Amino acid sequence: MDLELDLNDFIVEVEEQLRNLNDGLLDLEKNTGDTDIINDIFRSAHTIKGAAGMFGFEKMMKLTHSMESIFDQIREGKMTLTSNQVDSLFSVLDTLNLLMEEVPTGQFNTDTTEAHQLLAEINSGEAQVAKASPTKETKKKSAKKSSNKGVAEEADVVEDEGSVGTGEQKKIAGVLGRQMTPEELQAYEFAADGAYSLYIADVKVQDVAAMPSIASFMVLSKIKESGILVAAEPNEKILNDEEVLEFKVLFATTDSIEVLEKEMIVPDIEKIEITSLNSVLFTGEVKEAKIVEFVEEDTVVGSKEVNNLKIKDHNDKTQTVRVDSYKLDHMLNMAGELVISRAGVIQTALDIEKAIGRTKEVAKLKDTIGQLMRITTQIQEGIMQLRMMPIAGVFNKYPRVIRDLSRKVNKEIDLVLEGKETELDKSVVEQITDPLMHILRNAVDHGIESPEDRKKAGKPLKGTVYLRAYHRGSSIIIEVEDDGKGINPEIIKKKAIEKGVITEAAGNSMSEKEIIELVLAPGFSTAETVSDLSGRGVGMDVVKRNIEGLRGIVEIYSEVGKGSVFSIKLPLTLAIIPALLTFVHKTLYAVPLVNIIEILDIKKSQINRVIDEETIRVRDQIIRLIRMDEIFGIGRFNREKDVFQVVIVGIGDKQLALGVDGLLDEQDIVVKSLDKGLTGSISISGATILGNGKIALIADIASMIEEYI
Amino acid sequence: MELIKHDPENLFMGTKRDGKKLTCMVVDDVPFMVKTLSKLLEKFGIEVVQTAANGVEAVEKYKTLKGRLDLITCDITMPEMDGLQVLEKVMQFDRTQRVVMISALGSKEKVKTAMQLGAKYFIVKPFKAEDVFRILSFVITKF
Numbered sequence: 001m002d003l004e005l006d007l008n009d010f011i012v013e014v015e016e017q018l019r020n021l022n023d024g025l026l027d028l029e030k031n032t033g034d035t036d037i038i039n040d041i042f043r044s045a046h047t048i049k050g051a052a053g054m055f056g057f058e059k060m061m062k063l064t065h066s067m068e069s070i071f072d073q074i075r076e077g078k079m080t081l082t083s084n085q086v087d088s089l090f091s092v093l094d095t096l097n098l099l100m101e102e103v104p105t106g107q108f109n110t111d112t113t114e115a116h117q118l119l120a121e122i123n124s125g126e127a128q129v130a131k132a133s134p135t136k137e138t139k140k141k142s143a144k145k146s147s148n149k150g151v152a153e154e155a156d157v158v159e160d161e162g163s164v165g166t167g168e169q170k171k172i173a174g175v176l177g178r179q180m181t182p183e184e185l186q187a188y189e190f191a192a193d194g195a196y197s198l199y200i201a202d203v204k205v206q207d208v209a210a211m212p213s214i215a216s217f218m219v220l221s222k223i224k225e226s227g228i229l230v231a232a233e234p235n236e237k238i239l240n241d242e243e244v245l246e247f248k249v250l251f252a253t254t255d256s257i258e259v260l261e262k263e264m265i266v267p268d269i270e271k272i273e274i275t276s277l278n279s280v281l282f283t284g285e286v287k288e289a290k291i292v293e294f295v296e297e298d299t300v301v302g303s304k305e306v307n308n309l310k311i312k313d314h315n316d317k318t319q320t321v322r323v324d325s326y327k328l329d330h331m332l333n334m335a336g337e338l339v340i341s342r343a344g345v346i347q348t349a350l351d352i353e354k355a356i357g358r359t360k361e362v363a364k365l366k367d368t369i370g371q372l373m374r375i376t377t378q379i380q381e382g383i384m385q386l387r388m389m390p391i392a393g394v395f396n397k398y399p400r401v402i403r404d405l406s407r408k409v410n411k412e413i414d415l416v417l418e419g420k421e422t423e424l425d426k427s428v429v430e431q432i433t434d435p436l437m438h439i440l441r442n443a444v445d446h447g448i449e450s451p452e453d454r455k456k457a458g459k460p461l462k463g464t465v466y467l468r469a470y471h472r473g474s475s476i477i478i479e480v481e482d483d484g485k486g487i488n489p490e491i492i493k494k495k496a497i498e499k500g501v502i503t504e505a506a507g508n509s510m511s512e513k514e515i516i517e518l519v520l521a522p523g524f525s526t527a528e529t530v531s532d533l534s535g536r537g538v539g540m541d542v543v544k545r546n547i548e549g550l551r552g553i554v555e556i557y558s559e560v561g562k563g564s565v566f567s568i569k570l571p572l573t574l575a576i577i578p579a580l581l582t583f584v585h586k587t588l589y590a591v592p593l594v595n596i597i598e599i600l601d602i603k604k605s606q607i608n609r610v611i612d613e614e615t616i617r618v619r620d621q622i623i624r625l626i627r628m629d630e631i632f633g634i635g636r637f638n639r640e641k642d643v644f645q646v647v648i649v650g651i652g653d654k655q656l657a658l659g660v661d662g663l664l665d666e667q668d669i670v671v672k673s674l675d676k677g678l679t680g681s682i683s684i685s686g687a688t689i690l691g692n693g694k695i696a697l698i699a700d701i702a703s704m705i706e707e708y709i
Numbered sequence: 710m711e712l713i714k715h716d717p718e719n720l721f722m723g724t725k726r727d728g729k730k731l732t733c734m735v736v737d738d739v740p741f742m743v744k745t746l747s748k749l750l751e752k753f754g755i756e757v758v759q760t761a762a763n764g765v766e767a768v769e770k771y772k773t774l775k776g777r778l779d780l781i782t783c784d785i786t787m788p789e790m791d792g793l794q795v796l797e798k799v800m801q802f803d804r805t806q807r808v809v810m811i812s813a814l815g816s817k818e819k820v821k822t823a824m825q826l827g828a829k830y831f832i833v834k835p836f837k838a839e840d841v842f843r844i845l846s847f848v849i850t851k852f
Binding site: 265 | 821831
């Protein structure tokens with residue numbers, strides 16, 4: 001076994017298992033007695049215990065050990081969990097999470113007494129439990145006494161009792177056709193602990209084979225080359241000594257199905273059927289599993305003697321490689337540089353063409369550049385693709401939160417997740433968690449009514465909150481929808497005026513949607529009483545700010561009595577954006593296309609001036625005009641010109657006209673973030689290097705609008 | 710390797726994609742075996758470009774033919790340098806060279822060794838034409 005212990009691996013693994021436990025507990029509460037779920041969470045607890053044991057993280061190990069034995073009892077039907085007990089388990093999970101946070105420090109100060117107490121209470125909830133496994137208790141004690149012999153030993157003792165995946169072993173016995181011998185079990189445990197995947201191969205040798213033992217020998221050799229041979233049935237000796245035409249091999253490998261498929265080409269083999277065992281073990285759903293069948297067409301030896309290679313993949317998990325996100329960022333950066341250099345090459349080629357005319361060589365150069373462009377674009381897209389991850393990672397955190405919240409406020413709420421597989425840029429995924437959490441809390445707290453109110457309104461007692469994600473164009477839309485009471489614009493207006501968020505005059509001239517979206521304004525709270533859930537109304541404006549920081553837009557649609565939808569529109573990526581290049585004097589500004597509404601030529605006479613504010617009228621709409629030099633104080637806008645261009649930008653309903661000296665072109669620009677000292681209220685979100693090596697500042701439309709409107 | 714006009718029904722191996730015949734060297738210390746096997750191979754449409762009566766000769770001839778052989782059939786049991794040693798030498802030149810061992814029924818362990826050394830497969834003496842064809846087809850098309 002690999003004894004080089006990598007703490008990062010530990011953290012990644014345990015975090016994954018903790019998530020799994022969390023999800024499993026949620027599921028279990030809904031489907032009590034579902035053995036698949038129990039097996040799954042048992043396995044997670046067991047894995048954490050084992051991993052913690054290897055590192056000597058005793059507190060974590062003991063907690064998961066106790067958890068594991070509870071799950072074991074449930075599994076054996078000796079216990080069922082009540083909602084309160086699930087609460088306790090969640091609370092233990094929280095303690096484990098706290099311990100996880102302490103892992104990097106190596107100092108475990110989190111007090112686990114309470115968690116142990118909770119677990120003990122769950123245990124004592126069933127009197128027969130203690131009687132059921134007296135040996136377990138005594139063994140555990142004896143292991144504790146000899147604690148100086150190391151934690152690993154305790155883990156071993158427990159394993160010896162056979163609580164380790166006995167269910168798994170049974171299932172393996174099922175597919176293999178017999179129990180594993182102790183040696184095989186050892187190989188199995190070794191394999192199960194590592195990064196291997198388990199497979200079973202059903203092999204059939206052609207009956208015309210002169211020596212089937214050689215064919216089986218070759219199959220076994222190839223398996224050994226690719227991984228670990230755990231067991232064969234009939235066993236290897238029989239396969240060697242006797243001429244057996246059919247056998248099964250249980251093996252573990254890190255190779256993919258594709259690789260195995262290529263390796264397993266052996267003459268005289270009629271059929272090899274390789275089945276991934278991972279999900280068979282954890283869910284037992286052999287029949288329902290997805291089957292990828294690969295039948296090699298073999299015209300060579302006639303239809304009767306087809307060398308079939310069937311591969312069944314019961315493992316839904318996509319094959320993944322973990323890569324340090326740092327490396328990805330670096331690669332993206334390099335790809336960005338590549339795009340910049342490419343633009344430089346293109347520019348130079350055009351310059352050459354201008355200077356010497358379109359010679360044969362120039363044409364050839366342009367041809368090659370065409371290819372270069374295609375390839376670099378593909379590279380860039382490929383790397384962008386690498387950074388994309390499903391939003392499931394974020395979404396899966398919420399069921400637990402909603403469950404806890406709804407219990408706290410005595411509401412019954414179902415959270416329905418849709419479009420979990422929707423992919424978006426890693427950086428966006430990371431930053432969307434908190435804002436979404438806030439909106440969800442808000443939906444639970446303010447959106448969904450109490451069961452009594454729902455009954456009165458003739459709605460089902462159980463409220464539903466939908467959290468969904470989907471793509472629309474180059475944006476991703478994330479929506480939180482509830483079937484609650486909706487937002488009453490009249491009440492919002494009244495409150496907003498009371499709190500001085502808006503004036504009465506402003507309130508009267510606002511559309512219903514604008515009024516509703518005031519809940520996102522700073523310092524707004526609509527709940528009659530401040531609850532500890534969605535806080536004090538601070539937050540919703542933070543949500544808006546965060547999302548706008550991601551170049552996103554929040555909108556609210558609501559209907560009184562029916563519910564509300566909070567809709568977030570986000571760009572797919574933050575790293576490369578299409579932008580319009582503009583300039584004022586000698587300074588270049590990149591305006592993100594996503595914010596641009598239109599571009600207009602404006603005559604001086606069209607400008608209205610009220611005190612210090614200039615506005616222009618565009619199709620009956622008054623829009624504030626700002627010249628870029630006013631914002632940045634760089635360069636001087638040529639105010640003498642009679643006609644100049646304005647770029648109308650907007651976020652949601654708010655618009656701003658930016659006066660510029662001229663427009664260049666539209667480009668995909670690679671965003672380089674600015675040094676911390678440079679950010680702030682300066683209305684610049686970053687900079688980019690252009691093909692000609694010049695630098696353009698990226699206009700931060702969100703903060704401009706915030707400042708000037 | 711992809712074959713053209715490959716016809717298992719009539720035990721015809723077909724040709725390579727360029728229309729040329731497959732080439733083979735037959736190695737066996739028993740002249741009768743060389744003759745029989747060569748005849749059979751020719752019937753399949755495989756050109757026996759070289760034969761060798763012992764291991765030393767086989768290795769010598771292989772060196773001069775290197776890279777131009779699609780297949781070698783090699784008897785395991787031969788005096789002086791046996792088939793396994795020939796196989797070892799050939800594999801040192803070219804790991805991918807298709808070598809099919811010819812063996813008597815009893816020598817399972819030697820066949821296994823040959824497989825480990827890199828032989829593609831084996832044919833057991835005495836053989837039937839169909840069996841030889843089946844195995845050679847597989848070896849030629851799959852490896």
